[in-house]
Amino acid sequence: MHELVNAVRILRAGFIFPEPQIIDIANNFKKAMTDGLAGKDSSLKMLPSFLAKPTGQEKGIYAAIDFGGTNVRILTVEIKGNGEYQTLKRHLFPLRDRGKGYDFTSREATGQELFEFIAGHIASMLSPGLTYPLGFTFSFPSRQISVNRAILIKWTKEIQTSGVEGHDITEILQKALASKNLKQVIPQAIINDTVGTLLTSSYGDRHTDMGSICGTGHNTCYIEPNSPFTGQPMIINMESGNFNELPATDYDMQLDKQSRIPGEQRLEKMIGGQYIGELTRIIIQDFINQNLLFASNRPQIFFTPYAIKAEDIAGLLADESPDLTDVAQWLKTTCQINNSLLEERITLRTIASIVIIRSIQIVAATYTGIIKHIDPHFENHHTIAIDGSLYELMPGYANKLYTTLKNIFKDKSDLITIKLTKDGSGVGAAIAAAIVND
Numbered sequence: 001m002h003e004l005v006n007a008v009r010i011l012r013a014g015f016i017f018p019e020p021q022i023i024d025i026a027n028n029f030k031k032a033m034t035d036g037l038a039g040k041d042s043s044l045k046m047l048p049s050f051l052a053k054p055t056g057q058e059k060g061i062y063a064a065i066d067f068g069g070t071n072v073r074i075l076t077v078e079i080k081g082n083g084e085y086q087t088l089k090r091h092l093f094p095l096r097d098r099g100k101g102y103d104f105t106s107r108e109a110t111g112q113e114l115f116e117f118i119a120g121h122i123a124s125m126l127s128p129g130l131t132y133p134l135g136f137t138f139s140f141p142s143r144q145i146s147v148n149r150a151i152l153i154k155w156t157k158e159i160q161t162s163g164v165e166g167h168d169i170t171e172i173l174q175k176a177l178a179s180k181n182l183k184q185v186i187p188q189a190i191i192n193d194t195v196g197t198l199l200t201s202s203y204g205d206r207h208t209d210m211g212s213i214c215g216t217g218h219n220t221c222y223i224e225p226n227s228p229f230t231g232q233p234m235i236i237n238m239e240s241g242n243f244n245e246l247p248a249t250d251y252d253m254q255l256d257k258q259s260r261i262p263g264e265q266r267l268e269k270m271i272g273g274q275y276i277g278e279l280t281r282i283i284i285q286d287f288i289n290q291n292l293l294f295a296s297n298r299p300q301i302f303f304t305p306y307a308i309k310a311e312d313i314a315g316l317l318a319d320e321s322p323d324l325t326d327v328a329q330w331l332k333t334t335c336q337i338n339n340s341l342l343e344e345r346i347t348l349r350t351i352a353s354i355v356i357i358r359s360i361q362i363v364a365a366t367y368t369g370i371i372k373h374i375d376p377h378f379e380n381h382h383t384i385a386i387d388g389s390l391y392e393l394m395p396g397y398a399n400k401l402y403t404t405l406k407n408i409f410k411d412k413s414d415l416i417t418i419k420l421t422k423d424g425s426g427v428g429a430a431i432a433a434a435i436v437n438d
């Protein structure tokens with residue numbers, strides 16, 4: 001048992017950062033921002049959005065597509081002015097469905113087929129006789145040429161559809177809309193989900209200057225006061241999931257090496273909902289291999305890549321009972337371990353919490369880097385708008401993120417507000433279309 005306690009201690013020391021190290025990461029992040037803006041070598045892409053904040057007075061009825069993973073959401077939204085909006089209709093559908101025999105996310109599907117499928121779903125949302133300016137949230141690293149033109153650099157997450165990388169997304173969408181005879185739907189803006197989140201929050205809160213997704217993926221955008229593209233304020237999509245100046249453990253290296261895109265999205269792989277289950281699994285697997293857990297039992301789940309999900313981690317962390325009865329139940333039903341020891345259950349929960357705390361620390365470091373960049377003397381209010389399942393649903397995540405920032409900014413931390421901005425990515429597309437239309 002002493003060995004197990006020792007192994008956990010070593011794990012913690014390798015993962016959890018003392019505060020000065022968080023500040024170091026923040027400073028390196030800030031430097032990567034300025035390098036990226038200046039066109040120098042940087043792991044931060046610093047992509048322009050060609051959008052600034054809304055005034056809060058934009059108005060009208062808009063359609064929005066929110067495409068950032070294997071499920072797509074379509075909305076119609078009324079933007080009312082005075083910082084208010086209302087979602088009128090919403091419709092969620094998967095891009096793949098084994099039962100129904102389609103998968104528009106696979107290499108075998110083409111971009112044209114994918115976007116025609118999406119366009120088909122828009123048709124069912126529209127009221128006759130109305131024209132719908134459309135905002136499109138497309139949450140993959142894209143090179144933006146103008147507010148309504150973006151070229152996909154590279155698919156991330158699980159999408160592999162052919163003929164989209166390197167292509168103008170709005171053009172493919174326009175063709176798809178034309179093929180469905182949807183002349184009343186007019187694409188006006190294409191944005192990242194972080195930008196949508198920022199726009200949605202800032203429509204009613206003028207202090208919002210950062211938008212962030214902490215969900216399956218992770219990324220943040222912010223308002224650059226002096227954009228190199230126009231010299232004016234502009235929202236910049238950093239693609240911060242790709243930041244790579246982070247102290248990685250052997251476990252991180254293993255995860256990266258076995259991933260679909262080795263060497264890329266290093267920050268996202270240390271913190272995102274898609275990876276934290278896998279990272280936890282890799283650590284537990286190592287503990288089992290060292291004979292520290294489950295005696296000679298080698299439960300299959302811990303030897304199966306991506307078998308542990310963020311939801312499992314949330315379940316482990318939610319259990320605060322003295323005997324960890326929910327953890328025991330999870331081990332029984334999901335992992336086929338009927339007779340776990342309390343020490344083993346505590347260890348599992350501790351490993352999960354170590355992975356989550358580091359995720360929070362890294363996110364806090366990036367926000368700190370951004371604040372240092374936009375407000376070096378820290379004189380202004382900053383609202384950070386966040387959307388995503390990790391922030392919303394992982395037990396303790398939101399609180400710990402807040403306290404981590406509080407510890408860093410001390411008595412000035414009252415200047416920071418973190419706001420859960422649900423559905424921000426979709427509504428933000430409608431607001432982007434409204435800005436363009438105004």
Ligand code: GLC
Pocket residue numbers: 068139140141156192193194213217218219220239241268
């Ligand atoms: C991935 C994408 C990025 C998106 C983020 C959150 O990191 O590359 O564009 O914002 O996921 O969905």
